[in-house]
Amino acid sequence: MERRSFLKGFGVVAACATLLPHVANAADEAKKVAGPNEMNYENAVAAITGGKPLTPSAKVVIVAPEIAENGAVVPVKVTVQSPMSDKDYVKAIHVLASKNGNVRCANVYLTPANGEAYFGTRVKLGGTQDVVAIAEMSDGTFLSAKQNVKVTIGGCG
Amino acid sequence: MKTLIKIKPKEYKVGDVVKVDFMAMHPMETGMRKNKDTGEIIPAQYIDEVKFLFNDKLITKMVIWESLSVNPLMSISFKVPGAGTLKVIAKDNKGQSVESIEQITPKG
Numbered sequence: 001m002e003r004r005s006f007l008k009g010f011g012v013v014a015a016c017a018t019l020l021p022h023v024a025n026a027a028d029e030a031k032k033v034a035g036p037n038e039m040n041y042e043n044a045v046a047a048i049t050g051g052k053p054l055t056p057s058a059k060v061v062i063v064a065p066e067i068a069e070n071g072a073v074v075p076v077k078v079t080v081q082s083p084m085s086d087k088d089y090v091k092a093i094h095v096l097a098s099k100n101g102n103v104r105c106a107n108v109y110l111t112p113a114n115g116e117a118y119f120g121t122r123v124k125l126g127g128t129q130d131v132v133a134i135a136e137m138s139d140g141t142f143l144s145a146k147q148n149v150k151v152t153i154g155g156c157g
Numbered sequence: 158m159k160t161l162i163k164i165k166p167k168e169y170k171v172g173d174v175v176k177v178d179f180m181a182m183h184p185m186e187t188g189m190r191k192n193k194d195t196g197e198i199i200p201a202q203y204i205d206e207v208k209f210l211f212n213d214k215l216i217t218k219m220v221i222w223e224s225l226s227v228n229p230l231m232s233i234s235f236k237v238p239g240a241g242t243l244k245v246i247a248k249d250n251k252g253q254s255v256e257s258i259e260q261i262t263p264k265g
Binding site for chain 2: 034035036037072073074077084097100101102103104105106107108109110111113114115116117118119120121122123124
């Protein structure tokens with residue numbers, strides 16, 4: 001499986017080369033292309049929380065590699081401690097890559113039928129940055145956790 | 158769009174929390190990449206909405222963006238309430254949509 005995902009990822013290294021325009025070198029700066037959904041971290045957080053405070057919490061566990069050899073395929077897993085009952089559950093898990101052109105990766109709207117607040121995926125990272133998980137709880141609070149991921153491959157910034 | 162649904166573990170009982178992996182074969186173009194020969198920008202094409210339904214009741218809805226990897230994997234938890242049909246509907250920003258079905262058959 002590892003070999004397969006590596007090969008898959010290899011072909012798309014080029015895809016993420018332009019994901020992170022603002023850390024690209026000067027030559028690239030001139031011909032940078034704006035993506036269709038460009039959004040920076042502050043705006044994305046504001047859009048999610050609606051101005052409510054974001055509390056870093058140990059209840060949110062984000063698992064991502066500290067060093068990613070290939071920025072095109074970075075596995076990210078988010079778990080939130082919650083009973084997931086009808087009255088107390090995690091409404092949504094948001095995954096953000098803090099320095100991508102469009103920082104939003106996924107907004108996952110859960111229900112108590114999930115049994116457990118978990119979301120796993122693979123993201124593209126344009127360079128070394130924090131991957132942030134925001135959990136929206138049923139009581140209206142927002143909890144967060146982050147993990148810094150070092151992206152080593154040169155082609156991605 | 159080819160898709161794949163995997164339930165982990167393979168054997169489960171009613172009330173167990175299983176992991177549902179959904180994979181779709183999709184290019185997930187960011188709209189920022191250029192065609193190397195022509196220099197033209199390859200238009201963005203990415204899956205933007207995925208819904209997980211069990212017996213037509215919504216379990217999880219996802220709004221996703223181009224930052225997900227090529228051939229994206231999305232994995233959620235699911236508490237098995239009994240036998241039934243798990244349906245996953247994925248749609249991309251060009252309106253292409255795909256429905257995949259997996260039977261949930263708990264043992265014991």
